[in-house]
Amino acid sequence: MKSVGVIVEYNPFHNGHKYHIDETRKKTNADCVVAIMSGNFLQRGEPALVSKWSRTKMALEAGIDIVIELPYAFATQKAETFANGAISLLNALHCDEVCFGSEHGTINEFIMTVDFMKKHQETFDKYLKEAIKEGNSYPKAASLAYLSLSNDEKYLDLSKPNNILGYHYVKAIIEQKSKLIATTIKRTSAEYHDEVFTHTSIASATSIRKALFSTKGNLDEIKNFLPETTLSLLTAYYDEYKQFHQWEDYFGLFKYRLLTSNPAELALIYEVEEGIENRLLSTIKVSTSFKDFIERIKTKRYTWTRLQRLCLHVLTHTTKNEMLNIKENKSASYIRLLGMSQKGQKYLNLIKKKVDLPIISKLSAHKDDLLHLDSKATQAYLSIFPEPLRSKLLHDEYSTPPIRYNEKNNFFIQ
Template sequence: MKAVGVIVEYNPFHNGHKYHLDETKRKTNPDCTIAVMSGNFLQRGEPALVSKWARTKMALEAGIDLVIELPYAFATQKAENFANGAISLLSALHCEEVCFGSENGTIDDFTSTVSFMKKNQQAYDHTTRQYLKEGYSYPKSASLAYSSLANHDTYVDLSKPNNILGYHYVKAIHDQKSSLKAETIMRTSAGYHDERFSHESIASATSIRKALFSAERDIKEIQNYLPQSTTKWLSAYFEEYKLFHRWEEYFTLLKYKLLTSSPSELANIYEAEEGIENRLLAFISESTSFQDFMEKIKTKRYTWTRLQRLCVHILTNTTKDQLKKINENPVATYIRLLGMSQKGQRFLNHVKKDVEIPILSKATGFSDDLFTLDQKAAQTYLAIFPEPLRTQLLRQEYAKPPIRFNEEQQIYL
């Protein structure tokens, strides 16, 4: 059976994702489509809008056959680590192809760019350090260094967010000596960071979340940008829990954590560099919201995304030592199943005897360094709920089996 993989957050699943999924299937003609999906916290350092279980249902009803979780240690890191973890999972499952969205849209350009960067790594690293000394953030320094070396008519524009991820997917395939074949599909209509609606049916997840968090809009007003299944599960989640997850819901926890931590304790947290912990402590007392706090601590050198990721790691108490060990060998050590269609189950039955890492249907009784961080992430994500709901949801986190979906009858088994 031929499987194609997509690497996603689905926060939430929207029409742009549906376009990418349909085009992926058209281009690769797979027997099974696998989504490697981030869990409780995301690459930009944000809590997922709704639970991974609700997002899994959105994915299954949209046509994904198998949903597996990208562990916290990869999901909340920069593009290189994010890509390494995701590609290692698809490779472990003997997936044949991976298809990603990009602003470029031509896979040969990504392959050429990876080759170019390998030949020019020393010059690239030197130039990046020079820009860092001038006070630019690392992403900006890296982008400027690349622009000074590469001809964008020949190579991929690495100032674009999806191109950056795509480059690291192709690089991870090369570095891991994976047999995966990469394909790409050009993004359409809405940019990754767009905050406004500019198309009648396609919008970025950023603009959709912004609308959801606005007091002037409700789900009905953004339903043109979402498949019906997404609208259904967003509505059901809000009706049951009376919230969507966002940083403001966690600000009290973050404030408590910062106010009860010493500079030396914070300096041990992953992504705390160059004394940034002192800046956080200097502004937290007077900050009235997460937005207010972020506006106070952001500088030219520290991007909003990096600061958010640092705040996530503070909440989960993820230390430099913990992630240093994982980053030395950035590959997944288990496969956590979140959901599957009947096609997905047939594919698993076909390959499982050849899969060399554990496949977890439930998370009880399993332990390793990666999974320990997933457990802390789950406890943090659910901490905003009152008891006994929090304990009930946490118990489900470990005991809940994969969601099973009959794609022909559109029912859950």
């Protein structure tokens, strides 16, 4: 069986994602599509709209055959680390190809740019340090440093978010000496950061979430941009839990975390650097919401996304020491299986003897330092629910087997 990987968040799954899956199948002629999907917290340092289990069902109904969780330690980090973790999992699963969406749309320039940057790494690092010293955020400084190296049109525009991710996927493939073949599909109609609808059926996940929260859970305004299966699962989630997740739901717990910590304790948290712990502590005392807090501490140097990730690590109490082995190894140490179709199960049966990493179907059956971070993240994600629901959901997280999807009859077994 030929397999292709996609690296996703599905927050939530929308028509653009369905287009990506369909085009990926056409372009690669793959029999099995494997999704490496972020768990309950995402790369921009925010909670997923609905749980990873609900998003797994969205993916399976839309044509994904296997859903693997990208561990928290990779899913909530900058593009390079995010890409390393995802590519390492596709390698472990012996995927033949990886297909990602990008603003650029053709793969050759990604490969050329990775090669170009490798040859000019020392000069790039010099420009980068200069740009950071001028007070720019890391993403802005990196973009300026890259522009200082070359304005040649044959190289990528690395100011675009999906081009940046794609660049790091290709870079990770090369550095990990992977046999993965990279290919890309051009994004259509909506940009990643678009906050308003600009098309009749395709919209960014950002604009969909914004509309959803502004209408307090009313799905009417977004229904044209989502498959029926996503609409049904979102409705079911809201009916059962009476909410969609956003940072404001966690502000009380986050504020408690800060107010019961001292500067020395905060300095141990991952991404708390350069004395910002003192600013966090002074600002939280006068902040009335998460949005208010971020707006007060945001500077040219610290982007909204970086601050959200920092705050997330405070919320989950993720320390620098806990993240150390990520920086050293750059790869996942287990495969957390969230769901599979019948075709996906067939693929796993074919490759399981060749897979070197443990495939985890139940959290309670395995111990791992990175898995411990996933457990803490789940506890934080579920903390906003009342008892006894919270304890029930936490128990389910440890005992629930992967979701199995019968694509012929359209039903789930969990």
